[in-house]
Amino acid sequence: MNPMAIISITAFVVALVSGVYIFVKNPESRFNRALLLFSALIAYLSLTDFGLYISESYMMADFWVRMGFLWPIVVPVILHMVLLFTGRRPTMPLLAVIYAPAVVIAALELTTDLITAGPTMTSWGWTFSAAENSLPYQISNIWGFIIASVAIILVALHWRSSRGSDRTQAHYLLTGLILPVLAGVLTDLVLPAAGMAVPSLTDPSAALGVSIIAYGVMRFRLPILSPLNAAMDIVRNMNTFLIITDLGLNIHYVNPATERLTGRRAAEFSGRKVTEVLKFDELSTGSIMESRLRGKDEWIPVIVSAGHVHGSGGEHLGLLFTGSDMRPILEMEEKLRRREDRLVLLTEHMADGLGEFDRDFNFRYLSPSVKKITGYDHEMLTGMSALDFMDYLHPDDTEEVKKLILTRGEGHRATFRIRRPDGNYRWVEYVDRPIRTDGDIEGYVFGLRDIHEHKLAEEALIVSKEKFRELFRNMRSGIIAVESDGKGFRVKSMNPAAERMEGVSCAAIQGMDLQEALPEIWNSPIRRALQEIRETGEAIHCPEVECGEGWFDVHLHQLSTGEVVIICTDITLRKQYEDELRASLREKEALLREVHHRVKNNFQVISSLINLQLDDAEDPAPLRDLQSRIQSMALVHELLYESEDLTSIDMGRYIERLTSSIVNSHHNGEIEVEVAVGDITLPLETAIPLGLIINELVTNSFKHAFTSGGMISVELEEHGGEFTLTITDNGVGLPPDFIIEDSDSLGLRLVAGLVDQIDGTLEVSGEDGTRFRLTFGVVPYRRRV
Known part of the structure; x- marks a missing residue:
């Protein structure tokens, strides 16, 4: 394999491992993060060199040359690291100035031939050739040289001004950065310009520089900021304001926190007296004072401490004022005061009493509301021992309360009676919780509640329940309580009367299904009533229910608990x-x-x-x-x-048959009889006299009213319990001076007597025929024997 390819892949591994190691040592450090970026770029460029050296064709070599377009980013990253190392935090505008040209050059490198012309085959393999007579290429070289020189100069100055460990740190960083810069200048610029063709050693030298810095991190824990840099970082990042003056109280420096607090820029403070921006009652160094700091539109309440700034020989150089905004503290104090006022108001008017015992069970605090419960003023009881307070308890409660409350534990609860000033006793409830300090119980906080009415109601309820149980046990009617389980009903309880009726004990069937426990009840109409009351909730009365061999009067009621009570009376x-x-x-x-x-x-x-x-x-x-x-x-x-x-007669039917009998007995077909009777029934005592009256008057009309044919009408009406009988005919009528009581007719005298018998009133009219109008009521029953 090409020796340069081996060098490149080795540089890739060294740069990557060294960068990751540095970052892992302290990932929070800005310098370490910048150094990780530098090592990653070097590793990437070493990898492109490796690809270039092993390329087998021009096209592959050209691809790897283009992939090395990130090399301009390396130079501003070096300067960025140096700025962080020397304690100069770069601002965003400065970073834009440093990185913007690098981005432009990298873009030209990727898309044009103005920086790198293309690959060239040499004795050590493919390499890249620079674009000759190209202005962008010349500018990129000048720009890279300037940035690299600035970085080296800054490190060198820092190395020169440092002492001890600071100088050692600067030495390692300077060595690690000079190597790639010198190698790049020598192999990429100087030697090619002198006509000597050599392979580029920039990336392997940078990988070596990263490893040197990594060694420094391993041995000397690089980077360790100098005390001055650390102090400046603290000053810039602190939340409290800081003002530095000379001995004449002229302001020389304010930190960013001062600018944020006042809303004024640092330049507005320069040269002004500190007394113009801070108001003191009396300036005293070494103590904490309340003051006011002049803001943009207002004076801000602050708390300030003042101290001297000393030189290296211990001499006083000026004054240092540090402090913080008191407004949040004042707001918190106001909130606490309002909360305390609300708490006092609450404790004064609350129904319950609050208090606190110390570790010896002496009253340390009592709320004013204690008086409502005990009748005694809280100030009188404060400081009193719990043992002394036992004298105010009911004698029957004293020993139990003493054992309970004076036993140290996690908490106590008790109910007892307190003797009030008027001599009456009232029930109260006591509950406390321990106060702990470092695990030890230092006292108790407690609450006191008046439960007198509740206690009396509870006792009355117990008596009422006992009465109910007694009534339940002794009722002659059987009572069975059942509860619905969604599908059917289950037996919950029975009284002794129900047990006797059903011939079974409650204990034997309690909880069982009603159908299984009491089949005779389940198979009776009570089952339908149970299903209905479950749906409607309304009480149901079954007056006669046959159940087994007996008959029962059954009432069913649904309780508020959902249970249904069956009350059976035999x-x-x-x-x-x-x-x-x-x-x-x-x-x-x-x-x-x-x-x-x-x-x-x-x-x-x-x-x-x-x-x-x-x-x-x-x-x-x-x-x-x-x-x-x-x-x-x-x-x-x-x-x-x-x-x-x-007991009574249907008058319609009676009058129809009576008049029909009269018509038949007179054999006169020319006279008609009309009957109009409503649905009226009358008792025997009224019906017989009324029948005789109708018989006499209708018969009299047949005998005397007509010379030929005619009409007879019989009407009986009821109006609100009073009856009216009207008998009319259209015959010859009665004489003008007719009086029924003076009549010689036996029948009419009988009518008058019968009218009196039924307490009636008879009206007689003889115009246009004859009309008898009888008004009467029901004759009360009279004993016949």
């Missing part, structure tokens, strides 16, 4: 009594129906006897009237016998 005995009563009632109804039937038959017998007497009577009219009255009463008993209701 009504089996009541059901038997009701059945027996219904049977007895049916027997009595049958007997009563038979009585009405026999009464009707007796009236029929009387009517038949009257009918036999009619043939022998000289005047049959009175007997016929009597027979008609008997038939009207018989009709009532006949309807009662036929009716389901033995």
